[in-house]
Amino acid sequence: MQPITTRLLLWYDSHHRTLPWRISPRERLAGITADPYRIWLSEIMLQQTTVEAVKSYFRVFIEKWPTVVDLAAASQDDVLRAWAGLGYYSRARNLKKCADIICAEYGGHFPSDLASLKSLPGIGDYTAAAIASIAFDLPMAVVDGNVERVITRLYALATPLPLAKPEIRSRMQALTPDERSGDFAQAMMDLGATICTPRRPACVICPLNDNCQALKTTDPEFFPVKAPKKEKPVRVGAAFVAISNDELYLRSRAETGLLGGMAEVPTTSWTARLDGETELDAAPFPANWVATGNITHVFTHFELRLKIYKAHDVEKDIVAGGWWVKVDKLGGEALPTVMKKAIAAAVPDAFARRRN
DNA sequence: AACGCGTGGAA
DNA sequence: TTTCCAAGCGT
Numbered sequence: 001m002q003p004i005t006t007r008l009l010l011w012y013d014s015h016h017r018t019l020p021w022r023i024s025p026r027e028r029l030a031g032i033t034a035d036p037y038r039i040w041l042s043e044i045m046l047q048q049t050t051v052e053a054v055k056s057y058f059r060v061f062i063e064k065w066p067t068v069v070d071l072a073a074a075s076q077d078d079v080l081r082a083w084a085g086l087g088y089y090s091r092a093r094n095l096k097k098c099a100d101i102i103c104a105e106y107g108g109h110f111p112s113d114l115a116s117l118k119s120l121p122g123i124g125d126y127t128a129a130a131i132a133s134i135a136f137d138l139p140m141a142v143v144d145g146n147v148e149r150v151i152t153r154l155y156a157l158a159t160p161l162p163l164a165k166p167e168i169r170s171r172m173q174a175l176t177p178d179e180r181s182g183d184f185a186q187a188m189m190d191l192g193a194t195i196c197t198p199r200r201p202a203c204v205i206c207p208l209n210d211n212c213q214a215l216k217t218t219d220p221e222f223f224p225v226k227a228p229k230k231e232k233p234v235r236v237g238a239a240f241v242a243i244s245n246d247e248l249y250l251r252s253r254a255e256t257g258l259l260g261g262m263a264e265v266p267t268t269s270w271t272a273r274l275d276g277e278t279e280l281d282a283a284p285f286p287a288n289w290v291a292t293g294n295i296t297h298v299f300t301h302f303e304l305r306l307k308i309y310k311a312h313d314v315e316k317d318i319v320a321g322g323w324w325v326k327v328d329k330l331g332g333e334a335l336p337t338v339m340k341k342a343i344a345a346a347v348p349d350a351f352a353r354r355r356n
Numbered sequence: 357a358a359c360g361c362g363t364g365g366a367a
Numbered sequence: 368t369t370t371c372c373a374a375g376c377g378t
Contacts, residue, residue: 046374053364087362124376144374189374198372199367258361300361337363
């Protein structure tokens, strides 16, 4: 076995992180096996999402739906409500689809081979390898952002991403042991998350500092090399918060695309320029709309500035297509963060924490 | 291949 | 304040 592999596994035995979905090396040695459902659920949640953000969501999901059968029995709306705030909502829609398929076509058991895993919605190269490796201990190369960083530094790979991906995968496969492949994958990710960090890596205490070409020849912080990113355009629009007594008007967004299937307050379309004079023409229904503030929200690929209008004493009869919710029950809705911001601008105490 | 797709925390 | 970016996937 390569020295890098054994060194990293030894480091992992004493320095691994303890996480709600994880089996420790000691437990694994005692014959405890990982639950593929928990590994899958955590991996989906962790896609482009920090460990800290995932922890509480993972606990809630496991509490509500302890098995994949329980999750399949839930409605998509239940799942979206529980996912609200975590972002990338197609993950939640695919999560539900995948649970349905596992129950209908796989007897409630996750497959262990890469091809079957990759055919499931929401499972790509990384997640398929992670499940095969961590849940089934198969020696698959698990390559995420952490591994890309560690490998490009270990071998001083100057090829920019994503062009370097094949080489990184091949290097990772060569390092992956036949035994403890799941622990090795998690060790690489823990190293990337705690030692081999994007900025100011802690090379002095790194178990692989003797093996690191970047550290020997230049500055590890130069790796990985990435293609330059584009500027974020600004889009603008208006949102309409309608109030009737203690209730607020919501509706559903389209099933696909941005914030697909989530709840919203009505808005104008989001365009590059503010068409100021005709904003109110886009109001969902006639009412005494009063401008009440502005919010800004940054998405992955654009920045959104919304002017918030508010109307009280709206006639509920004239409104069709959505539903009314008591303001103090908004926490139970599938509201993405941008919509919570819009509502909070019109109803400042809408999401305020209740006293005692 | 390049783009659409959220959010909140760190520096 | 701004910038970066965190266990990527689908098209």
